[in-house]
Amino acid sequence: MDCGVITSKTVLLLLSLAFWAAAAGLTYVGAYVINTYRSYDSFLQDKYALLPAVIILAIAVVMFIIGLIGWCSTFRESRLGLGLFLAIILIIFIAEVSAFVLGFVYREKVKADVQVTMRSVFEKYDGKSEESTIMDYLQEQLHCCGVKNYSDWTTTQWFNATGNNSVPLSCCMQEMNCTGRLDQPQELYTRGCADELESGLQSVISYAMLVILGFAIVKFFGMLSVCVLTCRREDSGYQPLYSGVFA
Template sequence: MASRRMETKPVITCLKTLLVVYSFVFWITGAILLAVGLWGKFMLGAYISIIADSSTNAPYVLIGTGTCIIVFGLFGCFATCRGSPWMLKLYAMFLSLVFLAELVAGISGFVFRHEIKGTFQRTFNEAVQNYNSQDERSLAVDNVQRSLKCCGVLNYTSWFTSVWFPSNGIPASCCANVSDCNATDLRNATTAPDKVYQQGCYDLVTGFIETNMGIIAGVTFGIALSQEDKEERKVHFTLENWGRTPKRYHTRILVFTSSFSPSPSFFLFCLFEHIIP
């Protein structure tokens, strides 16, 4: 019995170390999601307000998800060090939900990427047609045109049918050179094309979506699938330092391997307590 206990001690130490490392990596992903959510809220508000039909909660979802992952990542480290079976079970259940969400998000992003492009074209065109330089969407249009150095939906001619054009011309946010762009030129359909950006905003935005959405969805899908690539092993050992009471356990170890990184694979060991009478 003493010999068996000595043999399992290094195994327990290894399992605890690897699970703490995995929890730390999990915590980092939560911090990244939180940062992206905050960035989207404060830096991408203009783009989101155009793409969304109404006020969107996407940044708040990312912020909330990132915060939850950070909390549960810390919880996982604590549960591992404490050696509490119920804590480890709760942590494993949460990770399963996260992996499922990753899988769904990856598939949804890839399937609906064309719908996102269509939605952007429609909503951006509506914002151009109803532009008034003052409401949220109009300010968002100005922001997008200045930032991306573009004009209109497909090109500057999108503004010719806008309610803004007859009395005000093309917005100044389309000007390629502000110092050489005056209101008179912008109201003239003949001279305005020489003063404004030639490329439309739709191609720039959807080009980015088309290029990166497949990559993002593919990586997310791959990570989620890699989490399902698991190997089950059964180990019988006696625990003296894992939990408060020394017991003999029949522990099922679920090993989640991840091959999305060139670095050594991460292993998640979810330990489930089954007392052997």
């Protein structure tokens, strides 16, 4: 075998191993994105924002099998197997590019989506409903208060109904000795939840996009290696040491 064939086989074998490692990595990324969105799904109207994560998980499901096909086909230099491997890589490459584009689109839509839906949930706060529990959880986890800042609570029906000039205790930096009263602002979170949520969701999407882009680049070089290996084999008449079912 010449240097080009050896290099191509090495790349493809490493790519097969990368498929197995990527299966675990993509599963983690996809699950993390979905879990993050589910934590704040009441603030997101556009459920298609989960589409990039769903695509990532779908790719991860078949990743181990694809790695096995690639390993066996490369080791045996099966023309049919390598052709199948190339087709699979091409399909995944297209899916990853699509996920990358969708991630970019929805990353830009997050800000408008969060602003509208958060305001709707915020105005329905009564301290008892499911929406109220979600709002309290959001403020506690993100260390924020209100949509823009804690003064937003003064315009809500809940604030007027209680009449004690205070915000929910979830706005307190420390629960001990904090009553949520507006005349003690030093005890309250000052940043609004909209900015915190937007920043968090955009960071998650950006991370997922970076991972997708990295794997897409690897797939591109893998497709080139398959082409080199099959073309060199046909041109040189080289016969592999092992013959397989797909040879």
